[in-house]
Amino acid sequence: MxxxxxxxxxxxxxxxxxxxxxxxxxxxxxxxxxxxxxxxxxxxxxxxxxxxxxxxxxxxxxxxxxxxxxxxxxxxxxxxxxxxxxxxxxxxxxxxxxxxxxxxxxxxxxxxxxxxxDRPGLMPTLPAATNDHGFVMLDVGANADNRPVHLYQYAVMGNFYAKDVRGIDNPRVGLLNNGTEEHKGDELHQEAHKLLANAAGLNFIGNVEATGLLDGVADVVVTDGFTGNAALKAVEGTAHTLLHALKDTIMNSGVKGKLGGLLLRNEIRGVADKFDASRYGGAVLLxxxxxxxxxxxxxxxxxxxxxxxxxxxxxxxxxxxxxxxxxxxxxxxxxxxx
Structure with missing residues (x-):
């Protein structure tokens, strides 16, 4: 190739x-x-x-x-x-x-x-604490403005990718929103929820909130490009800050802290590896x-x-x-x- x-x-x-x-x-x-x-x-x-x-x-x-x-x-x-x-x-x-x-x-x-x-979507794979395959999210910035049909198409494309490349048999598809209730969100998200709920071939689990993303609440997260870009940068920034804060805490906590860090070296490295976004590659323009x-x-x-x-x-x-x-x-x- x-x-x-x-x-x-x-x-x-x-x-x-x-x-x-x-x-x-x-x-x-x-x-x-x-x-x-x-x-x-x-x-x-x-x-x-x-x-x-x-x-x-x-x-x-x-x-x-x-x-x-x-x-x-x-x-x-x-x-x-x-x-x-x-x-x-x-x-x-x-x-x-x-x-x-x-x-x-x-x-x-x-x-x-x-x-x-209608519109290609930008889709990265991000880490999740509860599994090794992470989750995909689209769109994260290819399109600032979207219509409900675009979010439906993102769901179909993300679902296809999660099955074919990530090896997930029945991906859980969630719509990123400001609440889990189906009536939440603006007109775009309410209409998109209706489309996804009626779509055949999708394991649509409803609205998901940003607080659950890193917990692996869904395998495919669908969102408009503006919201997705903001959420992506918040996730990346949070993971980066926490890992550096953990390292600084260990290094600045004296002999006991460094000894504890040494004893937990493999466990800490495992956490760092799980939230290392670089391992998942880049963002696909689907x-x-x-x-x-x-x-x-x-x-x-x-x-x-x-x-x-x-x-x-x-x-x-x-x-x-x-x-x-x-x-x-x-x-x-x-x-x-x-």
Whole structure:
């Protein structure tokens, strides 16, 4: 399988991108990479070019640029060239740490949207205290405004992904809201609840609150892009702060505290590993004709490595091909709300 990688996207690119790519390449002989980026900056970082083809590019897209204009104007940008490689069948998937808006625009206008999907959704996998597979949540920022039918489509896509990639037989689908009662929320969430409650093939468990997300209250959490982005950042920030606070408490509590930390070293490491979001890879732009995955802009080489494993898993299982076939055979119009 061949993965197109935007080497120039992200805060610490291209260093962390190349390091993550080489680690994944060394561990999986099936993987080949098309690495798009500034040759003078990327070439010296490649220790071994086995199964890595560097494609020189002359432009980059920053997070401050208008996404659609940047994609259309900068034809030789690393992200645009990588997306074009996927569109032209030269690569099976696209990975970038760059601008979310620009990647969404590249996905829509170059890779292409699956017929029947109104708006692709951005979906990360997040950790849960009660299981090892975590939960997926969408949309977390691809669309600031949504209609009820979009949330219904997110539920169907998330449910499909949870089964095919995460290996969950009957995923619990929950609608993120400000209360568990079915009448809670604004008009969007009330109408979306009605659609999901009447949808066939979904194990819809009703509304879920943000307080239960990390407890694994649902396997698929459906939300509008604005709320989802706020919830995602709150979850990531809370997990990061608590882990650092735990470490600081142990290190600053004297000999007894350090001794206790040493005795509980394996247990503490287990908690840290469970809430290490980098192990779950990046956020998938679901609804496109090929796997397009966005890793965090501040990602390190380890996160890039895990994201590549996630992408490879999607390619190996032909998840998007199954998506396309499913949505071509089934209408994505929402069920009647009663």
């Amino acid at each position: 061949k993965i197109a990688v935007d080497a120039m996207g992200g805060d610490d690119a291209p260093d962390v991108v190349v390091a993550g790519v080489e680690r994944a390449r060394d561990e999986d002989t099936r993987l080949e990479f098309l690495l798009f980026g500034d040759e003078q900056r990327v070439r010296p970082l490649i220790k071994n070019d086995e199964r890595i083809t560097l494609v020189p590019t002359t432009e980059e897209i920053s997070g401050n640029e208008a996404p659609v204009q940047a994609i259309r104007r900068k034809k030789d940008a690393s992200m645009v060239r990588a997306a074009r490689a996927v569109k032209d069948g030269e690569a099976d998937a696209l990975l970038s740490l760059g601008s979310t808006g620009a990647l969404l625009a590249a996905g829509l206008f170059i890779v292409g949207r699956i017929k029947g999907i 609804g496109l004709q090929a796997p397009v995955v966005k890793a965090h802009g501040a990602a390190d080489a380890r996160t890039v490595y895990y994201t590549i494993k996630q992408v490879a898993d999607m390619v190996d299982k032909q998840t998007i091909a199954k998506f396309v076939q499913y949505f071509e055979e089934h209408t994505m119009a929402a069920p009647d709300a009663e």
